[in-house]
Amino acid sequence: MKGIVGTLMDIPVGEVWPKERIHTLKEEIEAAGLTLKVIESVNVHDAIKIGLPSREKYIENYKQTIQNLAEFGIEVICYNFMPVFDWVKSDLNYRLPDGSSTLAYIAADIPADPNEIIRKVKSASNDFELPGWEPERLAQVKTLLAAYKDIDEAKLRENFAYFLKAIIPTCEEVGIKMAVHPDDPPYSIFGLPRIVKNREDLDWVCRVVDSPANGITLCTGSIAEDPTNDVYAILAEFCQRDRIPFAHVRNIKFIQNKDFYEAPHKSEYGSLDMYRLLKTMYDNGFDGYIRPDHGRMIWGETGRPGYGLHDRALGAVYLNGLWEALEKGHERGTKVKNTFTLRSKHR
Numbered sequence: 249m250k251g252i253v254g255t256l257m258d259i260p261v262g263e264v265w266p267k268e269r270i271h272t273l274k275e276e277i278e279a280a281g282l283t284l285k286v287i288e289s290v291n292v293h294d295a296i297k298i299g300l301p302s303r304e305k306y307i308e309n310y311k312q313t314i315q316n317l318a319e320f321g322i323e324v325i326c327y328n329f330m331p332v333f334d335w336v337k338s339d340l341n342y343r344l345p346d347g348s349s350t351l352a353y354i355a356a357d358i359p360a361d362p363n364e365i366i367r368k369v370k371s372a373s374n375d376f377e378l379p380g381w382e383p384e385r386l387a388q389v390k391t392l393l394a395a396y397k398d399i400d401e402a403k404l405r406e407n408f409a410y411f412l413k414a415i416i417p418t419c420e421e422v423g424i425k426m427a428v429h430p431d432d433p434p435y436s437i438f439g440l441p442r443i444v445k446n447r448e449d450l451d452w453v454c455r456v457v458d459s460p461a462n463g464i465t466l467c468t469g470s471i472a473e474d475p476t477n478d479v480y481a482i483l484a485e486f487c488q489r490d491r492i493p494f495a496h497v498r499n500i501k502f503i504q505n506k507d508f509y510e511a512p513h514k515s516e517y518g519s520l521d522m523y524r525l526l527k528t529m530y531d532n533g534f535d536g537y538i539r540p541d542h543g544r545m546i547w548g549e550t551g552r553p554g555y556g557l558h559d560r561a562l563g564a565v566y567l568n569g570l571w572e573a574l575e576k577g578h579e580r581g582t583k584v585k586n587t588f589t590l591r592s593k594h595r
């Protein structure tokens with residue numbers, strides 16, 4: 249590992265990230281011999297997504313945060329544009345046959361009542377706060393859902409465009425790349441609109457403000473969660489277009505239809521070909537930052553669901569191994585036939 253993807257989870261959504269806090273975070277990371285180049289996430293306030301008059305204030309705050317982060321050498325900011333709920337899973341402790349537990353999305357287990365999913369996620373969180381599931385924000389979920397009542401995909405897109413047009417010039421000025429994370433899962437839930445879910449959506453994002461500062465966090469797991477998405481083709485295209493400054497590389501395993509769980513990184517345990525994913529990035533000139541994505545709970549670890557330390561470390565090592573093999577680039581040779589017979593007395 250060369251760097252940390254850092255965040256300040258305790259700063260309320262919409263507030264400016266103070267320079268002192270960014271400075272302390274950077275120093276802590278650098279003291280460990282690592283770098284801080286990527287932030288995940290600077291969350292976008294609901295007022296911006298809904299298009300309320302107060303969005304002006306929150307956009308100004310966001311621009312200030314971008315400037316503050318740039319001052320400390322940050323190059324990429326990951327964020328998402330999902331209404332109300334950040335990622336959603338039906339099960340945070342889905343047991344795999346080897347005894348490990350992971351996150352799963354089983355459509356039949358997603359309750360119809362959004363309050364129920366909040367309760368479910370909270371009770372399964374091992375008392376950790378989960379990114380995007382801020383309790384103080386979700387305490388008002390009824391009000392929040394009501395505020396989105398008139399927001400359909402077209403309206404949400406309009407508000408997204410408004411946000412990007414406002415902030416991208418600042419990013420260009422200070423040398424930061426914005427990288428939107430795809431919706432997880434990449435289809436509508438609870439009747440809420442989803443607008444970053446497939447190739448067409450990503451294309452729209454890149455075109456609406458056509459700037460290298462306006463890019464994507466290509467999360468292989470999130471994109472592949474919709475089996476109609478061709479994750480390899482999407483990766484190839486947006487690498488070519490130089491719009492992937494940051495990638496989450498993880499594996500998922502389909503159970504049936506769209507139901508899946510988050511699998512160990514290695515190809516054989518999931519539905520994705522991890523070598524092919526990295527080769528696609530390698531062959532199309534990817535030069536951004538990569539991190540393994542979620543990790544299971546293994547070896548008795550109890551922690552923040554989805555963020556198992558050991559399993560993410562295994563993922564990182566595995567991805568490094570695949571990347572090294574790609575970089576050394578030798579075609580695999582055929583075995584040289586032995587021209588002699590082993591006559592060893594040891595056999």
Ligand SMILES: [Mn+2]
Pocket residue numbers: 429467469470496541
């Ligand atoms: Mn991801």
